[in-house]
Amino acid sequence: MSYQYIYFDLDDTLLNHKAAEQAGLQDVHSNFALFEEVTPSELIDEYHEVNSEQWGLYSRGEVNRSELQRNRFEKTLQNLQLDVARYEEVGNYYMQCYRNHWQWVDGAKEVYLKIAEHYPVGILTNGFAETQRLKFEEFGLYESANHTVISEDVGVLKPDPKVFDHATQEAGVAKDDILYVGDSFSSDIEGGSQYGWNTAWFTTNGEPEKHAKADFAFKEFEQLEQLLELSNTQS
Incomplete structure (x- = not known):
């Protein structure tokens, strides 16, 4: 398969956002006495549901x-019947803890860096701009990526086609020469493919009809390496 440019999603594609989120919430649970009647899993589940809903609204x-x-924190505390007045304190502490737990997805770093040796690569991500920039800095992505695009800077979020159009202009190639690697079916796979990009879905599950929407699906980064025929390439 021939591509001229490869974009990667950031959270839960290259970096393990879910693990960092859960570890950060565990820290929150341990730090605040108001959670003593709530289990860590109850906090994590409630926050995840509320946060997903709020990002959809956003x-x-x-x-x-x-x-x-x-x-996202006020409603989490409210739904858990806890002191909602603490939402700002809890939210600020969570963000501090969340940043302490950032890490690569298993296998992603080596394959991403190998791909970057052979293709121009970029990052296209949703998320709060200042948080994503900190991740770019901490994980050396400004040095390895030709372009870093944060949808908040564009003014709309994936899967809005304006985000993909902006990223295409940045890449300087035709849309059908771009491969987008991402984990979110709606934001990355549907959004990218509807715009006209090729898509690679990083997933461990998914219905067959969803798999058909992507050009291919993979659950281990070595599979992406094989698809791009880099497995036997000497760096």
Whole structure:
């Protein structure tokens, strides 16, 4: 397969956001006495549900960024019948802890860096811009990626086609020469393929009809390496 440019999603594709989120919430649970009647898993599950809902509202323009940041902890505390007045304190502590647990997805670093030796690569990500920039810095992505695109800077979130159009202009190649590697079916695979990009879905599950939407699906990064025929390439 021939591509002229490869974009990667960041969270839960290259970096393990879910693990960092869960570890950060574990730290929150341990640090605040108000959670003593709630188990860590109850906190994690409730936060995940509320946060996913709020990001959906944010992507549709139904809440702004400050409302998202407030609501995800205020509503979590409210749903757990805890002191909602502590939402800001809890939220700030969570962000400090979350940053302490950032790490690569297993196998991603080696394959990503190998791909970057043979293709121009970029990062295209949702998320709060200042948080994503810190990740770029900490993991050397400014040095390895030709372009880093944060949807918040564009003004809309994936899967809005304006994000993919902007990233295509940055890459300087035709849209059908781009491969996008991502984990989110709606944001990455549907969004990318509907715009006209080729897509590689990083997933361990998914219905067959969803798999058919992607050009291919993989669950281990070595499979991506094999697809790009880099397995036997000397760096």
